[in-house]
Amino acid sequence: MNTRNLEITVGAFVVLAVLAMVMLSLKVSNLSSYGAAGNVYEIQAQFENIGGLKVRSPVSAGGVRVGKVADISYNNKQFTAVVTMQLEGAYQFPLDTSASILTAGLLGEQYVGLEPGGDEEYLVQGGEIELTQSALVLEQVIGQFLFSKAQETQGE
Amino acid sequence: MLNWLQSIGHRTFNRFSRVGRGSLFLWQCLLSLSYVFTKPMLLVRQLYSVGVQTLLIILVAGLFVGMVLALQAYIVLVDFGAEESISLMVSLSILRELGPVFTGLLFAGRAGSALTAEIGLMKSTEQLSGMEMMAVNPMKYIIAPRFLAGVISVPLLTSIFMAIAILGGYFVAIEMLGIYEGVFWSQMQTKVDFYEDLMNGMIKSLVFGFVVVWIAVFEGYDCVPTSEGLGQATTRTVVHGSLAVLGLDFLLTALMFNV
Numbered sequence: 440m441n442t443r444n445l446e447i448t449v450g451a452f453v454v455l456a457v458l459a460m461v462m463l464s465l466k467v468s469n470l471s472s473y474g475a476a477g478n479v480y481e482i483q484a485q486f487e488n489i490g491g492l493k494v495r496s497p498v499s500a501g502g503v504r505v506g507k508v509a510d511i512s513y514n515n516k517q518f519t520a521v522v523t524m525q526l527e528g529a530y531q532f533p534l535d536t537s538a539s540i541l542t543a544g545l546l547g548e549q550y551v552g553l554e555p556g557g558d559e560e561y562l563v564q565g566g567e568i569e570l571t572q573s574a575l576v577l578e579q580v581i582g583q584f585l586f587s588k589a590q591e592t593q594g595e
Numbered sequence: 596m597l598n599w600l601q602s603i604g605h606r607t608f609n610r611f612s613r614v615g616r617g618s619l620f621l622w623q624c625l626l627s628l629s630y631v632f633t634k635p636m637l638l639v640r641q642l643y644s645v646g647v648q649t650l651l652i653i654l655v656a657g658l659f660v661g662m663v664l665a666l667q668a669y670i671v672l673v674d675f676g677a678e679e680s681i682s683l684m685v686s687l688s689i690l691r692e693l694g695p696v697f698t699g700l701l702f703a704g705r706a707g708s709a710l711t712a713e714i715g716l717m718k719s720t721e722q723l724s725g726m727e728m729m730a731v732n733p734m735k736y737i738i739a740p741r742f743l744a745g746v747i748s749v750p751l752l753t754s755i756f757m758a759i760a761i762l763g764g765y766f767v768a769i770e771m772l773g774i775y776e777g778v779f780w781s782q783m784q785t786k787v788d789f790y791e792d793l794m795n796g797m798i799k800s801l802v803f804g805f806v807v808v809w810i811a812v813f814e815g816y817d818c819v820p821t822s823e824g825l826g827q828a829t830t831r832t833v834v835h836g837s838l839a840v841l842g843l844d845f846l847l848t849a850l851m852f853n854v
Contacts, residue, residue: 440643442636449639452647456751459758463793466780467686467761470789495788 478528480564481509484538484551485519490574492540492549498524500553505530508551524551533558537570549574617813623734624742624812630735637740645706645741646748650755652705653698657756660693661685661763669772678772682779683786685764690787690796691852694757696844699803702749703836707811710741711832714815715825723816738812745811749804750797757796795851802843807836 464470489511498506506526514521526532535556542549553568562568631638668684714737717723723733768774787793811832818828 445643446639448647449642452642452650453751455650456754459754462758463690463754463761464789467690467757467783468787468789468793469784470793471784497785 479506479525480528480562481523481525482562482564482566482568484522484524484568484571485514485517486522486538486540486571486573487519488573488576489520489522489540490542490549490576492522492551492574496548496550498526498551498553500530500532500555505553522551531561534560534562534566535570536562536568537572538568539572540574542575613817616817617809620813620816621809624738624809627732627735627739628743631739631743634740637736638744641740641744642748645710645744646751649702649705649748649752652701653752653756654759656697656701657694657759658763660697661689661760661765662767664688664693664760665764665767665772669768678774679778679782681768681772681774682764682783685768686761686783686787687792689757689760689764690792692796692844692848694753694760695796695799695803696840698749698753698756698800699807699840699844700837702745702752702804703807703811703833703840706745706748707807707832707836708829710745710808710811711815711818711829712825714738714741714812715818715820715828718816718818719820719822719825721820738816742808742812745808746801746804749807750800753797753800791852795847798851799844799847802847803840806839806843810836810839 492508492511494508494511496508497504498508506524508522509525510523512521512523513519522538524538532553533556535558537554537556539552539554540549541552556570664685665681668681669678672678672680672684714723717733717737723737726733726736765779768779769776814828814832814835818824
């Protein structure tokens, strides 16, 4: 094979590989959402129990995805779970916003739901959400239900 | 009895000396790499015979792996009413494991064996020693371009494999199983992480490429220069190359996706 044809086929091969890489990064993975990464802010919230929440779980307000969980750690002084959330700069929330850990569907993944309050000032980088509601742990709910049921029958 | 004991020791020493020669060979090869940059045409020629000629088998294999994965995922997931997650299962298994591993195995079989046979034949027909007589270093002129071409090709082939496999899964999911197109892509994008999944897969493929090409060129360079020795060397390239890919894959997975 002569040199020119060789160069053309190898060039086409490399271009094909680059196109494949572009498709994988933009269409398959979440690289496009990193694009807005320059314009994000982080807030924290403390929960008694975060259930099955994981790093990278979505944070949503009114069903719209507004950010993700960036970090989860444990506060060993107050014995609470500290969830750091990364919110997109385009969305702003009042200071008295409340955060709760919800489940998508009955067995779906867990996410942080934000419920905006009425304060006139907004949460900024490093801010903290004071009002939080823990995850619903199925065992605890069933336990409470059985307990109250037992008390009812005793009362009769 | 004594002969038997002696043969064990003999074989053990042979193994060690092979490992030693292999490492020295790799070191010499890495030192000779700079020569390739001054003669890029050598590299292009090898990219063609190592990379482009492996492309077809990669395309076909990738397409069918993606399609089969989508079908199998559907059979399991439809029982739980989660058939929308097909795309997630296909893309994660392709990006994390199947893409790099399949490409590594196919590369060892298609290009690795060819490399060994080519270099081995050069050795048995005394072309390599002929070059040395003419003061041409075969390490720089023969080995280094092939090595570099292999190390470059494998990640490129892997990315093509991944893309075509996901397109195959897409075709089956949309056309045959009736999943909604928007759900297919959006499920993927929310869960597949660029660094965690895609980049770790590419790092794997780089490691596999390095090891497979190292084994291939070393076996060729180190083969017994007879027709039988050449056959054995080619077999060893495929067997050792494939085993190395599978073993390293377990190691890298355990390291990367801290289980």
